[in-house]
């Protein structure tokens with residue numbers, strides 16, 4: 053660190069930019085490449101606030117400094133602190149907790165150690181959740197931003213969860229990318245031979261607003277990499293990924309994490325895909341027994357034609373991993389085929405069943421059933437055999453629904 057480094061140099065360790073800056077400051081070395089100059093070498097950054105006291109009319113805060121151990125924490129008068137946001141958050145957390153504990157919000161002159169300790173835990177949790185939020189957003193390949201919020205308890209980010217944007221193919225499974233493209237002038241208005249869905253005697257899925265107009269249970273065939281149409285083709289919706297800003301939040305009724313939308317979603321609009329690791333159904337059986345014992349499972353059977361593969365979103369998944377079950381859901385599942393036309397391996401997409409307003413929680417029915425009557429109209433081909441009736445993917449899960457109706461107090465599979 054003593055020699056001036058150049059921008060763009062790489063360090064073969066997992067230190068972040070912040071950590072490297074902290075190292076410079078600890079060693080009292082300036083480093084232009086890291087933005088640590090002689091001028092700001094002695095600027096310190098507040099990591100979080102640990103305690104509060106008021107002596108006469110002066111307010112003091114116990115500061116945890118970024119890059120320094122707890123033993124270096126110092127009491128600072130309020131006017132020394134320029135971290136407005138950290139101060140605001142500290143007082144918000146303090147007041148909320150005072151109300152919860154003592155039904156009053158005015159801070160006392162000294163905090164009891166128990167309360168101060170809680171505030172440190174809360175601050176640490178906020179930082180952990182912020183880091184997780186940054187990590188999720190760095191990994192997403194879609195337009196919609198992800199925010200993370202826990203105003204309910206002290207739980208931090210889930211310990212073992214890796215964000216992915218598309219299926220991750222498990223061991224021993226090969227995807228055949230065998231798509232055939234279309235040659236339409238306009239896939240919606242002048243489809244040649246029914247465009248991509250027509251090739252397999254299915255219907256065109258969307259209107260010009262990208263809203264699905266098929267009944268649940270009917271498959272969606274989107275345009276693919278071999279089609280002549282461009283990126284703006286109305287038959288490319290799911291492949292463009294999540295476009296709404298969504299929030300992973302802690303539910304206050306014991307359902308763990310949930311997902312809410314931060315934007316209005318119009319009826320029949322695509323919201324998100326259910327992605328995870330694709331495994332064989334035998335492997336899913338094995339994992340299912342372990343998950344059952346743990347009380348939660350993220351297995352989603354792909355039983356569109358036959359039950360050969362299952363999606364497991366326990367470890368690898370996207371934001372759909374956090375979407376809760378409801379018997380009155382606002383998301384509906386569809387099977388989607390894009391580059392891979394293997395009917396045993398559809399992609400699973402969620403569409404809004406109604407207008408979903410900003411702030412509403414997103415839910416789907418883990419045991420989505422599709423009315424068999426609807427299946428009749430699934431294919432234009434009347435010779436389509438009953439044995440091949442496409443199913444609707446089901447999340448293989450053992451849950452007790454919290455919606456309260458008697459019908460729901462059962463184990464769902």
Ligand SMILES: [Zn+2]
Pocket residue numbers: 234235236238239243244247248275279281
């Ligand atoms: Zn086309």
Ligand SMILES: [Zn+2]
Pocket residue numbers: 233234235239247248274275276279280281287
């Ligand atoms: Zn096409």
Ligand SMILES: [Zn+2]
Pocket residue numbers: 234239275279281282285286287288
């Ligand atoms: Zn097209």
